[in-house]
Amino acid sequence: MSRFLRPLTRAVTYTRWLHLLIGAAIPLMISFIYPGLSDPAFADWMLIALQPIPLVAAVALLPSIRRAEGLQARLMLFPGQHARVPGADEDPGVSVAPSASWRDRGRTAVWLVLRLEAGAAAAFCTVQLLGTMLALLGSVTEPGEDPGVLFPVPAASWTNALLAPLPLLALLALAVVAGRLMATAARRLLGPSPKERLAALEERTEQLLERNRIARELHDSIGHALTVAVVQAGAARAAADPEFTDRALGAIEETGRAALEDLERVLRVLREDGQSASRRPTLADAGQLLDSARASGAKVDVEVTGPLERVPGPVSREAYRMLQEALTNVLRHSGPVPVQVRLAVDAAALEIGVRNPLPTGEEATGRGGSGLRGIRERATLLGGRAATGPRDGEWQVHVQLPLG
Template identity: 55%
Template sequence: MIALLRPVIRAVTYTRWLHLVTAAVVATVFAFVTPGLGNVNSPAGAWLLVVPLPFLALAALVPGVRLSEGMQAQLLLFPAGRTGRKGRPEPRITPARSASRADRRRTAAWLIVRYEAGVATAFLSVHAPTLTVRLISSAAGDGAVRLPLRTPGPGHWSYAVLGLLVPVLFLAFVVLAGELQARAARALLGPSAAERLAALEERTERLLEHNRLARELHDSVGHALTVAVVQAGAARAAGSPAFTEQALTAIEETGRHALEDLERVLAVLREDAPGPAAARPALTDVERLLTAARGSGAEVTADVTGALETVPGPVSREGYRIAQEALTNVVRHAGPVRVSLRIAVRADVLELDIRNPLPGAGAGAGGSAVSGGGSGLRGIRERAALLGGRAETGVHEGTWRVRAVLPLGV
């Protein structure tokens, strides 16, 4: 019983009824301006269901009509905060202007469906109460209505039963018509399959961008913290004012660059839009990596072949991050060792090769990296794969090597 009464006490039932009957305004206008259409009880009144349809189809050509209809539907058919089954928020529509022929066709179909359902609902809204009163009056014996049944005539109790049944049937019609209207709105005013696919692709791209930013933040901040920890430890062990001054300078410089990267990434995340690529470090800034690594005690030798300025932006920026992660691993796991960094810009590829001696069998860089489980090494391989290249990490000829080959035709 409660389940049967629930639609009657819900506010959405009556907002949907209001949405339905407002569509009859168009019928009212045509009934006034067209002779004969105003008498809905005559055969000529049936033309009121047909005559306005071409005009509704023409109205659908106006882009703003779809936006207006969507706003009305969202307000009256899908009240805010309404939940559907299992307590989940009921799916709604997103009002938008017509942007294609398909949108205009769907808008025209929506206007026609809304008009026909609205005229039927308005007709019943006017005649159902009148019929109820007449049936109850007939039950009292005034003969207002005669049933095509074998009854004793006016004053029979069946008139009262039918009089009470009419409002129940009318409410059931309003609930059903409102639900069908809401489904039609989702199908005709909501995003098309192509628009939903485009929105899904946009969301996927946004998630991929956020993952890339998270990886970049990990590399930048991780590098800065590693350099700061190693520099501070080395300065304490050295006990030399000159070395301490050098270490503090390196920590300050590395921290400043890390803060710049952090502010840029956070700004992009707040705005939920791609940030300026020019603000990201590239291989032309590789000297800052060498300075930080040397300040940590590593003896870094660099061999650069070719013009770094000619490397495409995406390749140059990812190459910088690969070199940064490789040098960070050296400082973190191998300590103050000799490191060779080779960057070769060829006709079609960029090659990065970073090597350092193993600190001991099964320990340090070699022991941790051979397993391939580190997030930094995985990030190196992912960066190379996204550009269509490849990266290799592991023991090579008695050294730990990170080698990446990135195509320049990106």
């Protein structure tokens, strides 16, 4: 029983019924002009329901009508976020964009005609059922005059009081069923067009790609800072040299400050507060990255061929992160070992190579973790390729990125 009574306790049931009754306003106003409402026949009722159709179909050609109907449908046919009902927080699936094609205009016209006819039927049923209920109550003690309703009223009897609630219950049941049907029709006729769905899908894809990029940025930056801090702290403890300890603390401070700047920039992007994000590091800042690795005890030899300033901004920024992850991987898994870094720029591509001896007593699988996977993903997104793994007793990272 509660399953059938629950819809009657929800406000959306009555806002849906009100939405239906509003649709009867146009045929009601036109009926005052013709054919009038003084003792109308069945043919007059049919004319009242049909004659506004050309008018609403013409109004549907205006692009803004689809937006107005979509906003009204969202407001009155679906529970708001404040409503404590299941699914209230979900997108109702009704577009609020203006008509962008003739197909949108056609769907809007069908919706307006449906709303017109459903509203006229809802108003007619409301008047008839409420009139029947009042006629039954009035005939309890004495026979009344013709109430003007379609449903026959029994002769005067006290039992009519028991029948009086039935029309009201029928009206409430009709309100629940008709409201749900109109909500379903709104999703079909006012729902997003294929073009809008494609645009929403593209926007969602861009958001996911941006989140994925931010996750990689945080992994590379914070992971590098923590790795350097751990290596420096361990080396300082083992060395027991005040001078070396001072240098190690300085390197930890510098690396931590750079990581905090990256974190602040990423948080600005996530907040979307309109502030401009700080500049992302490029290969022009690779010197600080290499100095940080050297301060951790690694012996880094660098070979640069070609002008790094010719590398486009997006490629240079991603290349910096790849180099950062490669050096972080060296410090994390091999410790302070000799590292060979090669940066080569020609007319068509940028090549990055990082080599270091494999740690003794460990077997390299070549698969790597999320950092190496991130290097390969970055290279693929830029149209390049990356290879990571053991070769000739060394761990090698080789990346080739097109400059076009």
